[in-house]
Amino acid sequence: xxxxxxxxxxxxxxxxxxxxxxxxxxxxxxxxxxxxxxxxxxxxxxxxxxxxxxxxxxxxxxxxxxxxxxxxxxxxxxxxxxxxxxxxxxxxxxxxxxxxxxxxxxxxxxxxxxxxxxxxxxxxxxxxxxxxxxxxxxxxxxxxxxxxxxxxxxxxxxxxxxxxxxxxxxxxxxxxxxxxxxxxxxxxxxxxxxxxxxxxxxxxxxxxxxxxxxxxxxxxxxxxxxxxxxxxxxxxxxxxxxxxxxxxxxxxxxxxxxxxxxxxxxxxxxxxxxxxxxxxxxxxxxxxxxxxxxxxxxxxxxxxxxxxxxxxx
Ligand SMILES: Nc1ncnc2c1ncn2[C@@H]1O[C@H](COP(=O)(O)OP(=O)(O)O)[C@@H](O)[C@H]1O
Ligand SMILES: [Mg+2]
Numbered sequence: 001x002x003x004x005x006x007x008x009x010x011x012x013x014x015x016x017x018x019x020x021x022x023x024x025x026x027x028x029x030x031x032x033x034x035x036x037x038x039x040x041x042x043x044x045x046x047x048x049x050x051x052x053x054x055x056x057x058x059x060x061x062x063x064x065x066x067x068x069x070x071x072x073x074x075x076x077x078x079x080x081x082x083x084x085x086x087x088x089x090x091x092x093x094x095x096x097x098x099x100x101x102x103x104x105x106x107x108x109x110x111x112x113x114x115x116x117x118x119x120x121x122x123x124x125x126x127x128x129x130x131x132x133x134x135x136x137x138x139x140x141x142x143x144x145x146x147x148x149x150x151x152x153x154x155x156x157x158x159x160x161x162x163x164x165x166x167x168x169x170x171x172x173x174x175x176x177x178x179x180x181x182x183x184x185x186x187x188x189x190x191x192x193x194x195x196x197x198x199x200x201x202x203x204x205x206x207x208x209x210x211x212x213x214x215x216x217x218x219x220x221x222x223x224x225x226x227x228x229x230x231x232x233x234x235x236x237x238x239x240x241x242x243x244x245x246x247x248x249x250x251x252x253x254x255x256x257x258x259x260x261x262x263x264x265x266x267x268x269x270x271x272x273x274x275x276x277x278x279x280x281x282x283x284x285x286x287x288x289x290x291x292x293x294x295x296x297x298x299x300x301x302x303x304x305x306x307x308x309x310x311x312x313x
Contacts, residue, residue, distance in 0.1 A: 001064045003028050003155050003185040004049060008058035011044050011209075018044045020209040022058070026202075028154070031181040033196035034189040036206035037310055042189040043083050045206070046159050049187075050080040063154055076105075079153040079184075083160050085144030089133035093124055096132060097146055104151050114150060122146040122176065138169035145176065156180065158188040162195065174199060193302045203302070207310040221300045224308060228271035229298040230278055231257075233264045236290030241267070244284045250275035264293065 004026035011019040019041045026032045036042050047053035049060055051071045059066060065073040088096055097115045106114055119128055122142045127135060132143065141161060148156055161177065162170045170192075177186060178199050190196060196203055197217055204214045213220060221227060228250065234241065242254050250271040257266040271277045278295050285292045 001028075002026060002061075003030070003063055004060065004187060006045075006049070006058070006060040009045065009048060009055050009060060010057040011041075011048060011053065012056045018209050019048070019055075022206070022209075022211055024204050024211055024214050026155075026185060026187050028185055030202055031177075031186040031200050032188070032202045032204060033200035034187060034204050034206065035191065035193070035196055035306065036189075037191060040206045040310075041209040042206060043159055044209075046080070046157050046187075046189060050078060050157055051075060052080075052082075076151075077153055078155040078157055079148030079150070081144045081148040081156070081158045081161055083163070085140060085147070087132045087140060087143060089131070091132055092129050093132060093135070093143055094119065094128040096143065097150065100147050101150050106151065114152075118146045118149050121149065121180075123172075136169075138165055138172065141165060141169070141173060142176075145173070145180075149180070153184070155185045155187070158186065160189055160191075162190065162192065170195075193306055197302050205306065205309050212309040213305070217302055220305045221302060222274045224273060224300045224305055226298055226300045226304060227273045228252075228275045228277070230269045230271065230276075230281060231266065231294070231296050231298070232269070232281060232285070232292065233260065233266050233294040234285045234290045234292045235263050235265065236285070236288060238265055240288065241265070241285065241290070244288065245269060245281055248277055248280045248284070250277055 002025040006022050006024055009019055009022040022045055034042050048055050051067055051074055059068050062074045063077040067074050094115060098111050101111045101115055119125055122145055124142055124146060127139055162173050165173060174195060203217055203220060205212045245251060245254050251269055253270040255268045257268055259265055269277055269281055276297055278297055282292060282295055
């Protein structure tokens with residue numbers, strides 16, 4: 001059973017279709033990055049999963065419970081940190097979390113122990129008695145995360161958890177999420193690519209309300225056209241080398257990039273995405289008895305994947 005499973009989800013705002021035929025799943029224990037440009041439909045999708053927004057068509061299940069038929073079970077199994085965490089400015093951190101814990105059905109001693117545990121977990125010990133309005137953005141995000149964690153739900157849905165934070169705060173929240181992922185399944189949205197590369201085991205790319213790709217970061221970067229590119233520098237005859245290299249099976253095109261000081265020829269070998277022609281290319285040069293001083297296979301970043309998938313032209 002998947003932790004999250006969406007079935008042909010649609011959401012229309014008037015005539016505008018914000019989410020279109022969205023299908024994806026998140027398995028137990030995964031930490032999944034939900035990635036897309038502003039306005040792609042990330043928040044809308046998350047709001048449907050958490051029961052804050054009814055789908056126009058389609059449905060989804062959380063931990064096996066249907067979001068339309070069993071909304072209470074759904075709420076019990078997930079913790080949601082919305083994009084703009086609604087916090088009560090005039091409450092103290094401890095007070096707020098205790099209030100939220102009661103709303104989630106905890107009572108008596110359980111409230112005290114659960115809130116204490118979560119405050120510890122989120123590094124909020126020194127702030128427990130502070131008024132929420134006095135907290136920095138970083139600590140406010142921690143309170144939002146603590147709220148989502150109350151009751152230890154199996155699934156955490158975090159909408160841009162590092163939005164608006166400075167680099168140090170981003171690193172701290174990222175570390176916290178990484179730790180949380182040991183005990184929870186996590187679905188987090190972001191438009192920060194390095195974040196996804198660092199913590200996510202799977203990436204879902206959404207653009208214009210549609211899913212463009214869903215795979216591991218390695219698979220996504222490996223499938224790009226640029227992934228098969230090898231550059232090399234050798235000294236010797238250009239025509240002979242070009243001809244010999246073109247006989248390597250995966251090779252599609254060889255581009256001469258120029259001659260560098262000292263007579264080194266620079267070539268770029270384009271091959272099938274995902275192939276690695278380094279060994280064969282090096283063997284060709286060495287069979288000809290030419291010196292080779294550089295060979296490099298291009299590894300695309302997730303940023304290149306993102307640009308290729310969400311480019312509008
Ligand atoms: N309540 C709403 N009414 C009308 N349009 C909306 C509403 N909420 C979101 N949208 C539109 O739906 C699209 C997706 O928005 P959103 O899900 O917030 O994107 P993201 O979170 O990926 O930035 C955007 O074009 C946004 O303007
Ligand atoms: Mg959003």
